[in-house]
Amino acid sequence: MKQSQLFSKTRKEAPKDEVSKNAQLLIRAGFIHKEMAGVYAFLPLGLRVIENIKNIIREEMNGIRGQELIMTSLQRKELWEKTDRWDDEKVDVWFKSALKNGTEVGFGWSHEEQITEMMTNYISSYRDLPTYVYQFQGKLRNETRAKSGIMRCREFVMKDMYSYCRSEEDHKAFYDDTTAAYLRVFEKVGLGDRTFFTFASGGAFTQFSHEFQTITDAGEDIIYIHREKKLAINQEVLTDEVMVLLGVKREELEEAKAAEVGNIFSFGGAKSEQLGLFFKDENGISQPVILGSYGIGVTRLMGVIVECFADDGGIVWPEAVAPFKVHLLSLGKDEESEKIYQQLTAAGVEVLFDDRDMGAGAKLADSDLMGMPYRVVVGKKSLEQGGAEVKGRTEETGVIMTVEALLEKVK
RNA sequence: CGGGGUAUAGUAUAGUGGUAGUACGAGUGGUUUGGGACCAUUUAGUCUCGGUUCGAUUCCGAGUACCCCGACCA
Secondary structure, three states, rough: OOOOOHHOOOOOOOOOOOOOHHHHHHOOOOOEEEOOOOEEEEHHHHHHHHHHHHHHHHHHHHHHOOOOOOOOOOEEEHHHHHHHOOOOOOOOOOOOEEOOOOEEEEEEEOOOOHHHHHHHHOOEHHHOOOOEEEEEEEEEEOOOEEEEEHHEEOOEEEEEEEEEEHHHHHHHHHHHHHHHHHHHHHHOOOHHHHHEEEEEEEEOOOEEEEEEEEOOOOEEEEEEEEOOEEEEEEHHHHHHHHHHOOOHHHOEEEEEEEEEEEEEEEEEOOHHHHOEEEEEEOOEEEEEEEEEEEEEEEHHHHHHHHHHOOOEEEEOOOOOOOOOOEEEEOOHHHHHHHHHHHHHHOOOOOOEEEEOOOOOHHHHHHHHOOOOEEEEEOHHHHOOOOOEEEEEEOOOOOOEEHHHHHHHHHH
């Protein structure tokens, strides 16, 4: 992609109404556009990051037999009345509207009711179980206070998965599979060493739910980490009993601020009973389907990645999610650069080629801001020394190498 | 939802009860190219409604939007 053709551009100054690091950098670098408080559009660069994250998640969800589908944002009122969550007193994030004929509808802030009720059409026998479905959906939540850039939005993208099992044992096995898959997702996006499987408040059915919390000052939660056991406990459930139960001592725990990037819940059969989702077992006896719910905040995850890795120069994308692998800069040497651009592209490398007619300083600063893993500079200096200068985004200095060596390095 | 704050050009800012200034950006012409280049020239603005006033971007009131703290947060 030639940068001269790329939609959106960088800017030197952050808008004054953004305080969070992720929003400031993502807006300055041209990844997102703020539509209103807590509502952001994703521009081509931002979309590429989102798609990269989604593909990583998709691969893992498919790997545990999840099947992708997509539900709707418009949801029926009766659906939510069945689980007594239509009332604004019960759920305070509803966006609601009505059809022309007066029928009330809600905009999906969650989809477990909807998918579970849909399943009554497709699940009736133990032979239909287990079923695992997931989607990437825009969630709409009427947050009283959006904040922290793209980390707490009124409209955002979430991956949500639902498991339908015939027994607690099957459910537990899948729950554990999902836990492992989630940890792999966070590992792949580069947050592995700072994301913890965290015990959190459970709800009606189980003592705990589990969250995946990434350490960052931009987070809203306080967690207590046990590094040896690779787990954490959310402050909201940190009691003596819980510590005994988990076999940890208070002095072994390390307090940290963290952002919730994923969470998983067990519902048992309660919600299935409310929504009428039963199956017949081998003996012809009707049983409620055991339900689990598993979410990853895709757009929030993008914000957390920015928060965790950015430096004074700008964003630092982990390779797996970067919109382009290589940022190729022509410093007054367009012909030579163009050739290298062609070679890299032909080799299948994702390259953003800064072919704009700008000063060297501006291009270098933009490159830091945008944060691609590799910066390749072609200028008088590099050509005299036989090639292009290659520098990792977080490296201090680059190395000049031939095009062949470059191809080898970034392939 | 409680509390606090802010609102001037695409962006960031200055200023004034009487013609609104600067920088960046953008356009044109030219010179430039290893850390946000330079010259010339052009472009574009006082959130909305009401009040006070001869006159309001400025003062007052309301509204709206945005930000922050808290509450909330499957």
